Amino acid sequence: MRYAFAKRVRHLQSSAVRDILKVVGKGNVISFAGGMPDDELFPLDGVREAFENTFATGKKPLQYIETEGYLPLREVLVERMGRKGITNYDASEILLTTGSQQAIDLFSRVMFNKGDIILTENPTYLAALQVFESYEANIIPVDSDEDGMLADDLERKIKKYKPKCIYVVPTFSNPAGKVWSMERRRHLIQLAHKYHVMIFEDDPYGDIQFNMEETYTPIAALDDGTHVLYTSTFSKTVVPALRTGWIAGPHQIIRIMSQAKQANDLHSNSLSQQALYHMCQDFDLDGHIEKLRTVYQSRMEIMLEELEKADLPGLSYVVPKGGMFFWIQLDERIDTSELLNVAVKKGVAFVPGAPFYVGKDVQKNALRLNFTHATPEKLRKGMGLLTSVIKEHYLEV
Amino acid sequence: MRYAFAKRVRHLQSSAVRDILKVVGKGNVISFAGGMPDDELFPLDGVREAFENTFATGKKPLQYIETEGYLPLREVLVERMGRKGITNYDASEILLTTGSQQAIDLFSRVMFNKGDIILTENPTYLAALQVFESYEANIIPVDSDEDGMLADDLERKIKKYKPKCIYVVPTFSNPAGKVWSMERRRHLIQLAHKYHVMIFEDDPYGDIQFNMEETYTPIAALDDGTHVLYTSTFSKTVVPALRTGWIAGPHQIIRIMSQAKQANDLHSNSLSQQALYHMCQDFDLDGHIEKLRTVYQSRMEIMLEELEKADLPGLSYVVPKGGMFFWIQLDERIDTSELLNVAVKKGVAFVPGAPFYVGKDVQKNALRLNFTHATPEKLRKGMGLLTSVIKEHYLEV
16 A cells, blocks of 8 residues: 655655764664763663652653653752753743753744744754754754854844744753853843844753853843743763753743643653653762763873874864764765765764755764763774774875 | 734634643543543552653663654564564654654644545544644545444545545544444455555554453454554653653655654654653563553443433443543533533533534534542542533523
C-alpha cells in the first residue's frame, strides 16, 4: 500500500545527530558528536536513593497526575531559577516536559502558523530548527559575533519581518559554544518590549559554567515576566534517561501549552519527576554540578591542548566558557560533511557544521566537537585520530 | 502583552476528563470519572525490584538512547503481541511512546492535513477526538450498534468521504464498554483493503478481560501488516506513572513517526522502559493481570448490582465484558452535564456523555462510570449517592 502522509512530513528528516548517535551505538568509534554527558559521572547512587525514597512513600506516586507535572518539583524549580535571578514565575507558570526538546515543540505547536517568522542565531541548535520547520515557520537568521546577535541587524530584521519570536541559546550556545554579553542581552530584551516580540531562551547548558567569577544573567531575569519563555533540563546536570525538562513563562502561554501537552501525551513520566524532587531535597545536586564543572573544564582544556598541538593551518575557534562544545573552523577548502565519512572509518566522530545553519550562508568548513562524553584518554586518542585525518585531507584539497 | 497564538489552538481546550481529575485531586469526592486503575492494586514491590535490577546493571541505563526506545523491551512486546495473534511486526516496527496518547498524537501529526477525513465510532475516546481536531482533521462518525460499526454505513461513508483512516477501540471500548463481534472485525479489515484506508486500532484495555473463555482477536491480527496501526500501553496493566505505551505498524509509517517523535521529545523516559523490560522478565506480569481481571470484574459486578437495585426509570446499559467503564443512558429528559454539577456537590463524580460524541447527534442523557478506581466500599457509597442524586433530579424534570 502507498501511504499518504501529511505535508508537514516533508520537513521531518532524520537528523545528522541522530544518524551519528547510531554510529556511536555500534561501539568502536570515539564520539565527539552527540551532546552527551559522560556515563561515568552519572550520580547513580543519588538517583537510586531518590527512587527508593519515592517508593518508600507508597503506591500513590505510581498513579496519573496533572498534565503540568509534579507540583513540589515545580516549586523547587521556582527556588532554583530564583537563584539565577529569574523571579517572575510561580509554580503555576512552569510546565514539566519530556526534556527541553518537548518544550520547544509544544511552544511551536501553540505559536506558529505556516509562514510565521522566527529569528535565530546562525548557526543554532539543529533540533530546534527541525521543529520550527515541521510547523512550517519561516526561519530568518540574524548576524552574530562572539557576543551575540548584532544589534543593528536584529532591529532591522525585527522591523522588516515582524517576527513572532526570537529563539536564542545565549549561554554556552549550541553549537558555537559562545556566551552573549550583558549588553547584548539587555538590548535583546529592550527590542522585544519595544516591538512586542516573544523571546524563547533555551538554556540547557547554563549550569555547566567554568569560571564562576563571571556572571551570565539569563535573559528571563531581565524581563518582567511578559516577553520571555525560559526552558532548561535535568538531562545535562542529573541524567538524560529521566527525560525531565521544564519551561517557565507568562501564565497564558503556559496554560495553552499545557492543553497542547494534554493532547500530546497527557503528562510526562511522573515517577521520575518525584524522584527528581527527592534528589533536589536529599542529594547534594549543587555539589554534583560543581564536580561536573571541574571535570568538564579539564576535558575542554585537554581538547584545547590537542588542538593547539595539532597546528592545523587555517584553524580558528573560540575557547568555550562552559557547556559541552568546541566549535571550530578549518581551512576554507575543507568540507566537514565529507570529512566525517573518512573520520568515522578511522574511528572518530563529530557533527559537521552544515545542519546547524539556516539558509544558504553555510560554513562548510565548520564542525562541532563535544568534550564531555569521552574520557581524557579517549579525548587525546580521538583528537589524535581527528587531526591526522584532517591533515591527510588537507593534502588532497 | 497580547499573545498571538497559532490557529490550531482554537481546537485545544481543557477536557472534561482533565477538569474532573482536578476535582478528584481535591479529596472528598468519590470518583467514577477518570480511567484510573486502583492505586492499591499497583505492583509496588515488582516496580521497585525492576528499578533495582536496572540500577544494578550500572550507569549505562541513565544515558540517552535511540528515539524508537529500548530495544529489548520492543522485543518483549513482539512476543507479547504474538500471543494475541499479532505477528506482522518485528521490533523495528514498534515505537515506544509516552503513553498510547502520544501514539495517537504522532500518528495524527504525520498523517493528517487540514480537512483530511477520519471515521470514528460515536461516541468514542474523547482525547483522541481532541488530537484529531487539533490537526484540523474532519471527523465523521459511523453508525454503530453493540457489535461495532454497522457494515452498510461504514462502506457508504468510506465511498462517500474517502477517509485517510478509521479510528476504532474495538475491545472494551471507551466510553461505551463494548466488544466488536468477530464478523464486524473481519468486515472492517476487508473494507480497509478494498478501499485502501488505514485502520488505527487503539487497545489500552484489551488485557482487562473478564470471561477468558471468549476470544476477541485484535484487528491487527487479521491484517497482513499493511493496513493497521496497533497501539497499547502499560498504564492500565502495570502503572500509569511510567507513561509507557507503544505503537506497532507498517515499517514506513513507524519510521516517519520516529522522526516526528525525535522533533517532539527526542525519546521517552528510557529508565522506565528498562525497568519495564525487567518487569516482563522477572515479575509475574501475567499473574498480576489475572488478579486485576478478577478484582475489576468483581467491582463491575458491584456497580451492576447497585444499578439494578436503584431501579431508575428509563435506565439502559450493556454489561461490560472487560475494560474499565459502564456506559449508561438515563431517562431522555436528563442532561448529565447538568447532573454532574449537583453530583459533585453531593460527593460523587462521573464523566457526562456529551464530550465523547462527534457532531450534533449527542446523547445528553448518557454518562460514563469507571468501576476500577474506587474500593468496593466507595463503589457502593458512591453509587448510593449517584442514584439518589439522579432520583432527585428526575423529580425536577
